[in-house]
Amino acid sequence: MLFDRPCAIVDLETTGGHITRDRITEIGILFIDGECVERFESLVNPGKPIPPFIERMTGISDDMVGQAPEFASLAEELWERLQGRLLIAHNVRFDYGFLKNEFRRAGLTFQSDLLCTVKLSRRLYPAFFKHSLDSLIERHGLSLPSRHRAMADAEAVYLFLGHAARELGDETVAREVARLAARPVAPPGLDPEVMDRLPDMPGVYLFFGDDDMPLYVGSADNIRSRVLAHFSEGKGKERHARIPRTIRRVEWRETLGEFGSHLMELRLVRSLEPLVNVRGRANKDLCSLQLAEGEDGFVVPRMVYAEDVDFSRVDALYGLFGNAREARRVLKDLAEAHKLCQARLGVETVTSRKxxxxxxxxxxxxxxxxxxxxxxxxxxxxxxxxxARLKVKSWPYPGAVVIEESDEVTGEMVEHVFDRWCYLGSRVKGGDSLEGVPMFDRDIYKLFTAWMKKPQANTALRLLEE
Known part of the structure; x- marks a missing residue:
C-alpha cells in the first residue's frame, strides 16, 4: 500500500524563494492516513509586502492576506498534526525549510522524514527530462481547477502519486518511495537516535571513537546533511571513509552562520587535535619570505618564522608556509617557472669559484x-x-573590525572580532568578553581574506567601536 504510514502532502506559497528572508503567504496540506484524507488550507499574513511578480504568479495579494492569521497562531496545531508524518512535497526541501523556520520563530523545533516527488518522478519516469509540477500535470493529464495556489498544488502531487500507482503498480511506487524516504542508518557502534536529533542548522560537528578519542571535527552550513554524507558508503578520501567504522559518539554545536562555523572548527581542531583532521592543526613552524639585500645589489628572499617575527605587524611578507621545506620548494618552483637564478635566490649553493x-x-x-x-x-x-601573487596582504583597516553574523529567523546576532589578521574572539552582539587568544594564524588569514572577496548575505563588517 502506497500510504502505509501517516503522511502529509504540503505546498506553500511564499513572498519569495529565500527561506529565511521570505515568509509564507498560504498553506495547503493533505493529511493522509490510509484511505482517510483530511485537508487543511489557510492564507497566512507574512508580515511583509508581497512582491508584484509573486502576486501575478499566485494571485495572492496584500489585501487578501491582510486579515489572515499569522503563522504563529497556527503553529501549535500544525506542529502537533505533523508529528510523526512523512512530509511529501514537490521540491520538499523548499517547503520543509520554510516550515522549520516558521516553527522556530514560534519557539518550536520541527523535524520530519521527507519525500521529494521531483526525485520520485525521476526514478519512476527516467525517460523524461522535465519533472516540474507543470510538466507532471501536462504529461499525466492531471485535472486541476487552478495552479500556483497551495491546496491546488498539493492536490496535484496527490493525483500524481495515485496516477503513478495505477500506471506502474503500487509495489513499484512503494518500493521507490521507501528508498527515497528511508531513514538513514547509523554506523555500527553509534546510538541510532542521534540520527533523529541532528539539526538542519549551520555549525560544527565532532566525531569521537573508543575511549572518547576525538576522530574528526568538521563545519557545515547544514549539520544534518553533512554528517549523513559522512555515513554514506564509498564517499570521500580513505581517511574519511574509515570514520563510520570507528565512530562511537557525535556532538554538534550550532552557529548563526557558515563563517562562525569555520572559526569554531579551527578552534576545536587546535584544541582537540582530532585523529583524522590534517588542515587546521596548530602550526609551530609557520614561516614566510622577506626580501633582503644580498651581494652585488641582488635582492635575496630570507626565511622568517612566526615564532620570531609578529607576522601581523610586518607588511613585506611573501607566502605563508607550514615549514621551511615547503617554502624552499615553492621558491624553487617559482625560480624555474620564471627563469630566475637559483644561486642568487639561495635555493642552490654554488660551492665552486665565484x-x-x-x-x-x-x-x-x-x-x-x-x-x-x-x-x-x-x-x-x-x-x-x-x-607578487604570494604577497601577504596588508591589514586594510585603521583598527580592529567586527564581522556581524545574524540569524534572520530569530534575530540573534554574534560578533567576530579581528585586528591585523588576528582573531580576537567572538561574542554575542554588545557583549564584553571575547573568547579567543590573539594570534596570527595562517588558516584564519585565509578564511578572512576569502570572506572579503565575496558578499555575504548574513554578515556585515564594521570598525570596532572602542
Whole structure:
C-alpha cells in the first residue's frame, strides 16, 4: 500500500524563494492516513509586502492576506498534526525549510522524514527530462481547477502519486518511495537516535571513537546533511571513509552562520587535535619570505618564522608556509617557472669559484644572473613580479573590525572580532568578553581574506567601536 504510514502532502506559497528572508503567504496540506484524507488550507499574513511578480504568479495579494492569521497562531496545531508524518512535497526541501523556520520563530523545533516527488518522478519516469509540477500535470493529464495556489498544488502531487500507482503498480511506487524516504542508518557502534536529533542548522560537528578519542571535527552550513554524507558508503578520501567504522559518539554545536562555523572548527581542531583532521592543526613552524639585500645589489628572499617575527605587524611578507621545506620548494618552483637564478635566490649553493653558472643555467632555466649576463636590477624586477601573487596582504583597516553574523529567523546576532589578521574572539552582539587568544594564524588569514572577496548575505563588517 502506497500510504502505509501517516503522511502529509504540503505546498506553500511564499513572498519569495529565500527561506529565511521570505515568509509564507498560504498553506495547503493533505493529511493522509490510509484511505482517510483530511485537508487543511489557510492564507497566512507574512508580515511583509508581497512582491508584484509573486502576486501575478499566485494571485495572492496584500489585501487578501491582510486579515489572515499569522503563522504563529497556527503553529501549535500544525506542529502537533505533523508529528510523526512523512512530509511529501514537490521540491520538499523548499517547503520543509520554510516550515522549520516558521516553527522556530514560534519557539518550536520541527523535524520530519521527507519525500521529494521531483526525485520520485525521476526514478519512476527516467525517460523524461522535465519533472516540474507543470510538466507532471501536462504529461499525466492531471485535472486541476487552478495552479500556483497551495491546496491546488498539493492536490496535484496527490493525483500524481495515485496516477503513478495505477500506471506502474503500487509495489513499484512503494518500493521507490521507501528508498527515497528511508531513514538513514547509523554506523555500527553509534546510538541510532542521534540520527533523529541532528539539526538542519549551520555549525560544527565532532566525531569521537573508543575511549572518547576525538576522530574528526568538521563545519557545515547544514549539520544534518553533512554528517549523513559522512555515513554514506564509498564517499570521500580513505581517511574519511574509515570514520563510520570507528565512530562511537557525535556532538554538534550550532552557529548563526557558515563563517562562525569555520572559526569554531579551527578552534576545536587546535584544541582537540582530532585523529583524522590534517588542515587546521596548530602550526609551530609557520614561516614566510622577506626580501633582503644580498651581494652585488641582488635582492635575496630570507626565511622568517612566526615564532620570531609578529607576522601581523610586518607588511613585506611573501607566502605563508607550514615549514621551511615547503617554502624552499615553492621558491624553487617559482625560480624555474620564471627563469630566475637559483644561486642568487639561495635555493642552490654554488660551492665552486665565484662566477661559475648555476645548474639551472646549463639547461636554459636561468638567464645568467649568476655569471653576470643579467643585471641585478633586471633580475630583482622579475623576482618582485614573480613574488607578487604570494604577497601577504596588508591589514586594510585603521583598527580592529567586527564581522556581524545574524540569524534572520530569530534575530540573534554574534560578533567576530579581528585586528591585523588576528582573531580576537567572538561574542554575542554588545557583549564584553571575547573568547579567543590573539594570534596570527595562517588558516584564519585565509578564511578572512576569502570572506572579503565575496558578499555575504548574513554578515556585515564594521570598525570596532572602542
Amino acid at each position: 662566477g661559475r653558472p648555476c645548474s639551472a643555467h646549463a639547461v636554459g632555466k636561468c638567464r645568467g644572473a649568476c655569471i653576470g649576463k643579467e643585471p641585478a636590477m633586471q633580475h630583482n624586477a622579475r623576482l618582485m613580479s614573480a613574488l
